[in-house]
Amino acid sequence: MFAAPVSYRVVLSQLITIVATLLFCGAVQAQSVYCSGSIQSCMDAMSAAGGGSVILEDKTYFLTQSIIPKSNVNLIGQGTDTVITWAPSVADSINEPMIVDDGNTALVNIGFSDFRMLGTVDTSDPNDRDRSDHMAIFFNGPGDPAVASSLRHHNITVANLEVSQFGGTGIHIKGSNNLTTFDLNMYDNGWFPTDLFHNLYLLRVRNVTMIQTDSDAGFRESPSGHGLRMSSLENVYFEGLIVEGNADHGIHMNNVTNMTGYDITSEDNCQDLLGSCGNVRCYGDQCDFDFNLSQPQDPYYFAEVQAPFMAHQIPGVIEAEAFDVGGDNFAYSDTSSGNSFGDGAGNRNTDVDLVELNAGNYKVGFIDDGEWLEYTTDLDAGNYRVDFLASSNQAAGGEVELVIDGISYGTTDISSTGSWNNFQTFSLNDVTIANDSTSVIRLNMGGDGFDLDSFTFVETLAGDYDLDFDIDGADFLIWQKELATEEGLTAWQGGYGTGAPLSAIQVPEPMSGLLLLVVAAWCQSARIPRTATCSR
Structure with missing residues (x-):
């Protein structure tokens, strides 16, 4: 639900600060920068930062001299x-x-x-x-x-x-x-x-x-x-x-x-x-x-070029239309040529069919079987329920498979909601992320009858099958009737007795609470976005 990517406009001096902070705080991660001005300046700054992707806007860039590319730097348009x-x-x-x-x-x-x-x-x-x-x-x-x-x-x-x-x-x-x-x-x-x-x-x-x-x-x-x-x-x-x-x-x-x-x-x-x-x-x-091979062969070398359209953090919400940049078959796969609603209501000019619901609010529509979308995301380790906000006016509906870094975490069925604008939540439970990571989430679409607005990673307790934030006998009964998997039983056994009602959670003393707020504010100020905008 946005009209433009969330980004931070920085000049080259600020990029130098970003580099210095990254070197101080830890290893340099792959970065991306939105470039509205000189392509050469943006590529030079990204090279100095250790490499990453320079993302161009959907406009015309006029050159007066040649661009000299840099190692470990991609140039990606829209x-x-x-x-x-x-x-x-x-x-x-x-x-x-x-x-x-x-x-x-x-x-x-x-x-x-x-x-x-x-x-x-x-x-x-x-x-x-x-x-x-x-x-x-x-x-x-x-x-x-x-x-x-x-x-x-x-x-x-x-x-x-x-x-x-x-x-x-x-x-x-x-x-x-x-x-x-x-x-x-x-x-x-x-x-x-x-x-x-x-x-x-x-x-x-x-x-x-x-x-x-x-x-x-x-x-x-x-x-x-x-x-x-x-x-x-x-x-x-x-x-x-x-x-x-x-x-x-x-x-x-x-x-x-x-x-x-x-x-x-x-x-x-x-x-x-x-x-x-x-x-x-x-x-x-x-x-x-x-040139007469009877079937395809493996490529000698095949590298994908894509980068985040905007910063995503899990747990949290990801808007369906905020898929990566990089083009068809790299950041997404769309089986129909062109956008069924023109230019995506002024939002993104790709073949992905974007439909404007209201001002600043878009959905991915006209989803066909076999299409997919990818989202480069920062994931925190934890147990999650993934809620897909979708609609369908077709009896058959469809399905969404969640894949992270090539590993499938399961499939959710999307049933009819009675209207293309009647969005309901369809959940995929028991998604466990083992480690903090920067990963690529892929949504594989099945069927030909649903639209997708967003998907949300909601933190849960492993083994909490009734989602009431504690693990008890009621969860075992759900496991017994609906899951009956060895992994599910292990999760229940490991978490049995954990969780507590909100009334039992202790409130910190005023000074300790103030200290937590100060520390949290400092940590937040030290965070550096992976997606910035170079306007120089």
């Missing part, structure tokens, strides 16, 4: 409403990549996800097509793909990006090891008037996984070049790629070793035939590829 482009003062003349390595420093563990990169070549002006370095992303590393240690950059993820209208190659990556691309939508790149610039070009790369699940994504309509150009690659796996409508070759490669593909579509290419051309073409002595 969908195609997050746009990176050149500022009008340089747009007509700049011949540089938008994101580029510094030419010397090795980059490790970096990701780019869920935003649009828009070039500024005037496609109607033939004289404006000779900017060959006008690219979205360019990593220029040396090395031999047969020797992983000789490659400069390692562990790169590029996911859910839309890249278009660049004079040179859209994305050009050289000299790298372990590359994941996921649902790239690349088109209209490679306007330079030769066939040397393409939508995507990989050179000297080892362990590549390229997966496409969205039929609207793909590698299309390069006006001069190829859909995919690859040279000197080793260990490559393609799945679901769509390559079509390009001026020259669809998939063009040489010197490739152990390249395989499943469900690959490359068709209607060679639109501007200048010579020998094909939808799939390999030349040279080393053409070790097979």
